[in-house]
Amino acid sequence: MVVAPAGPWPRRLALLIPCLQLLLLVRMVMQPASDLRVAWLPQLGLDFHLGQDGLSLPLVGLTSLLTLMAVAATSLEMPRQRLFFSLVMATNLGLQGALLARNGLLFVLAFELILIPTTLLIAIWGHERSREAAIRYLLYGAASGVALLAAVLALGLLNTNGFSLAYDDLATAVLPQGSKFWILGLLILAFGLKLPAVPLHGWQPLAYSESSSPVAMLLAGAVSKLGAYGLLRFGVGFMGDTWEAWSPLIAVAGTAGAVYGALNAIAQTDMRRLVAYSSLGHMGLLLLAMAAATPLSLQGAVAQLLAHGLISSLLFCVVGLIEAKTGTTEIAELSGLLNPLRGLPFTLGLFLLALMAAAGLPGMVGFVAELVVFQGSWTVFPLPTLGCLFASGLTAVYAVRLFNRVGFGKLDNAKAFYPATTWSERLPALALSTLVLVGGLWPPLTLGWSESVTTPLALHHPLIASLPATSLLQELPS
DSSP states (O other): OOOOOOHHHHHHHHHHHHHHHHHHHHHHSSSSSOOOOHHHEGGGGGEEEEOOTTTHHHHHHHHHHHHHHHHHTOTTTOOOOOHHHHHHHHHHHHHHHHHHBHHHHHHHHHHHHHHHHHHHHHOOOOOOOOHHHHHHHHHHHHEEEEEEEEHHHHHHHHHOOOOBHHHHHHTTOOOHHHHHHHHHHHEEEHHHHHHOOOOOOOOHHHHHHHHOHHHHHHIIIIIIIHHHHIIIIIIIOOHHHHHHHHHHHHHHHHHHHHHHHHHHHHHHHHHHHHHHHHHHHHHHHHHHHHHOOOOOHHHHHHHHHHHHHHHHHHHHHHHHHHHHHHHHGGGOOOOOOTOOSSSSSHHHHHHHHHHHHHHTTTTEEEHHHHHHHHHHHHTHHHHHHOOOOHHHHHHOOOOOOOOHHHHHSSTTTTTTTOOOOHHHHHHHHHHHHHHHHHHHHHHGGGGSSOOOOOOOHOOOOOOHHOHHHHHHEEEEEE
């Protein structure tokens, strides 16, 4: 039975939707819109309440951009395109709904909406072990959703001011002292599984490495960022006093995750798994920044979210190009790809830029974010910050080793007849590379968006963090 091709319209529609979202985002930045609020199920505390602030808006833009890049990076020969792009758009809808939600239960619904389409995207269009990866992802995601639902309902039901799940009421909720610790524990479990954070990361390496490149771009660049957003919004924002009690443990977990991810990346023999563990290591920096909770470290956390979203998506995009042309991502089977005649020199140039950004080299967007995180966290957690600095140094080790192995050396004469990448195939990687460079040379691209929101959330105010955040940012390279 021959399945007729879907035609160009599913792809065109999937490209149009995130483009419209980006245009709407520009309008929202220039002229902030008032909240949209419609009574839905008031008996359950559920209102359809959407709104924007400096924490959600940059992540809304990142989600729209990476959805556009993932669709553009999808092969024209992708089977079952109608279903594929429908699931991508459903994932985008869930992410945008969660980021714009101003009601706890509405956030939970959008959070759960993401799970099914992403599971199917992994299972249907993945690699050899995609079914196993999808099942593991689904189980971890279900556990995350249950923990989140329990925590949000507890926040509303135990509030002595009265039952309400509106963000404004959750932010001022008065809870019995004994309940705060375990409610925040549930939130850390829920969002730590989504991020993921070590030791809650069991689904991540397999899911990232077994997904197709467009799906991995979405998972690493956008879906995982919902975990960090939730920790900032619910953990630091709604339960700040209890967050301080948890913060030393969170900082240690972040450092352990950063070192663990970097060491595992060094040991990998497959590029996809290497990038997956690299992404896991960078999540440790996010946890350190949020644990420190100074005005500067929280801005660094948002900058790291944006920077990592761009860099991880670029890495998976370029690895996908290499795999499409060579048929493998095994490092031992690749060498000499910088050869100007029979290799993939242009693609390897983009790969080098992505690896440099992941390693935090100056002039790249990753350097700006990491510098702010380390500067903002040092005065609160000096030893964990040193540990993350060490992990950042290990990032350079596996980046250099990987590029040396695949870029240099001799081509295999029996295999090395690789077709060149076309400009349409390169376009998503080129767009992401441009943003990685612009963000490094012009720090305001990732910094300052959230200052009005994160500064009031700050819990620790040592000397360096007590200075105006804008004055500190002026000291950064511009």
